[in-house]
Amino acid sequence: MASSTAPAEAAGRLARTSWEELVTAALLGTDRRTPPVTAPGREAPAALLDAAAVQTVRRRAGLRPAPAAERPAPAPDDTRPVVPAAARHRLAALLADHPHSGGGRRGTSPDLMELLPQWLALANDRGYAPPPELLPALLNAARGRTDLRPQALAFAGPRAQWLARLNPDWKFALRTAQGGAPAPGLRDADRAERERRWQEGLFAERVALLASLRAHDPAAARELLMSTWTTERAEDRLMFLDSLRTGLSEADEPFLEQALGDRSRNVRATAAELLSTLPRSALAARMADRAASCVALDRTSRIPALTVEAPHECDAGMERDGVAPKPPAGRGERSWWLGQLVEAAPLAVWQARLGGRSPAGIVALPVTDDWRGELHAAWCRAAVRQRDATWARALLGVPSSPDAAGPGAVSLAERAKLLTTLPATERADWVAGFIDAHGLSEAFQLLGVCAVPWAPTLGRAVVDALNIARDAGSYPWSFSGVMGLAERCLDPAEAIRLDALTAVPDEREDASPGAGGYWSEAFQRLVTTLRLRAAMREELDA
Incomplete structure (x- = not known):
């Protein structure tokens, strides 16, 4: 009698066992928590798993159907034409590519993920809409790469936000303005x-x-x-x-x-x-007064020079106007305060303050007591903040200057920021001149701020410099960053000029081992990528 009732008793115990009890025992481990259900001849871990399996079936079998959820509103219409068939297949291939891992990329195959931003820019310029079936993959790509989001969301159109409300993984689409356009319904909302x-x-x-x-x-x-x-x-x-x-x-x-x-x-x-x-705000006027009181023209010497008297304290008014009182480690307080004042002051104040000189004339003046670097660095930041191309040109100087950092900028990073204030053509010509004078090793940051595709003068300068480095037997891996930029930014028309460089060159005795093969691979990949970019454009123009 007892043996016939044992299964029924075990089933009853299992029915009274909650799923939470089983989960707790599994999390703590059967050594620390005795399972709520045991079976003769079965070790505790196995008994716990058996009970979990049975309970899972019971829960599924006993689940009562819930009321149907409200159907989501239909996706908004996208009136733009869908990309042509060939371009659709190209987009699918670009989205299916995976980032390369490990060390430097080798081989002759293009890096498709790096071409995706350009494909999106071309599609947006032509006013195309995406194939609906590729929208999830597009949003997944944009989720992992913030640099893709503006172009990806502009291309995805009004359905991006609709999808984002259904999948929290894409919530970034809800907080990103699509190319400055209002979200659906916002323009006409009362x-x-x-x-x-x-x-x-x-x-x-x-x-x-x-x-x-x-x-x-x-x-x-x-x-x-x-x-x-x-x-x-x-x-x-x-x-x-x-x-x-x-x-x-x-x-x-x-x-x-x-x-x-x-x-x-x-x-x-x-x-x-x-x-x-x-420039006409009250804060700008206050900062101009403070900065002008710190910098003056010394007319007593035979050669005019600038004298600097940095602030001796950061008072409450300065702090209220955004001056951070505590400098970073290794920075003096007075120089820290001076830099913030000069950076925030309208640049127009200096011409009136310093005898009507032009920005180039002001930058050329000597600065006493080793304040030149601090003063010029602050003017660099002010020129970038105020988008003042005249001051930027003065601080950049001529690209062939022996000092690669220029007459005013304290680093190539400052020069790169100053270049962003110039028109695209002037920017490209300046960087081309810099490469001719200083080579590619100093130019990587500057190339990154030039418009894509690179202007012919800049493209020729880069190709010529790469050719010189190749013929000189230079260490090839040091140019991998420039090669990567060239793949994305060089005009596809340059592929014809590069064909001759794809052969493995005769290696010089003093060349790095294997350099010739690397250069050949790199130029083959560059040519292949440029031709692929040309094909992308043709497919979208079909």
Whole structure:
């Protein structure tokens, strides 16, 4: 009798055992927690797994059907034409490629993932829509690479945000403005609906709403932000304030002046930075007065020179206007404060202050007491912040200058930033001249800020410099970064000139071992990539 009732008793114990008890025992381990169900002749771990299997079947069999969820609204229409068939297949291949791992990339095959941004740019220029079946792969690619997101979301169109609301992995699409265009429905939303979305939306949706509205109605976006400013968290205020960079104007000054008193240091610093880009703002005038009191023209010597008297303290007014009082490690306080004042002062103040000299004339003046580097570095940052091409040219100097860092910039990184203020053609010509004078080893950062595809003068300079390095037997791996840039940026028409360089050259006795083979592989990959880029363009133009 007892033996016949044992299975029934075991089944009853299992029925009374909760799934949570089984999970707890599994997490703690059967050595620390005795399983709630045991079986004769079975060790505790096996008994636990048996019980979990049975319980899983019981849970599935006993599951009651729930009410059907509300069907999602249909995806918005995309009126743009879908890319041609050949371009569709190309996009699928680009999205299916995987990043290379390990050391330096070898072989002659192009790196397809690095061509994806250019493909997207070409498709967007032509006003194409994506094939619907490739949208998930496109959003997955953009999720892993932030540099892809602006182009990918512009190409994905209105369905990107629709999909993002169904999959949290793609939530970045909710907070990224698509090429400055408003999210679906925002342009025509009335004031009440807009405010409702601002009050009730998720953080990412609020950022997208503010950025979208700012691009088309800056005043309305500012008013929306001001309506809840005092109740927002500090980190949210910082993100919202950053959206004012779009369409920044003097109308924003009163609000930004108010933000200078914010309890968050980061918010205060961002407000001060924005105000300093408005040359007629009250903060710019205050910074101009402070900076001008620190720099003067010494007329007593035979050769005019600049004298510098850095601030002796960071007072409350300076701190309120965004001057960080504590310098980073290894930096003197006075030089730290001086740099911030000069950086935030309108550049126009210096011509009036220094005898009406041009920016080039000011940069050429000697600076006493070793303040030249600090002063010129601050002027570099000011020229970049204020997008002043005249000052940028003066600080850049001629590309053939013996000093690769130039007359004003303290590093090649500063020169690269200054170049961004110049027109694309002038920028390319300047970098081409720099390569002719200094070679490629110093030019990598400068090449990265040039427009794509590179202008003919720049492309020829890069190819000639690579050819010289190859013939000289230079260590080839040191040029791998430039080769990677050339694959993405060189005009595909240059492929004809490069064909002659794909052969393995005769190696010099002093050349690096295996250099000839590497150069041959690199040039073959470059030629193959350029021809692939030409094919991509033809497919999208079909």
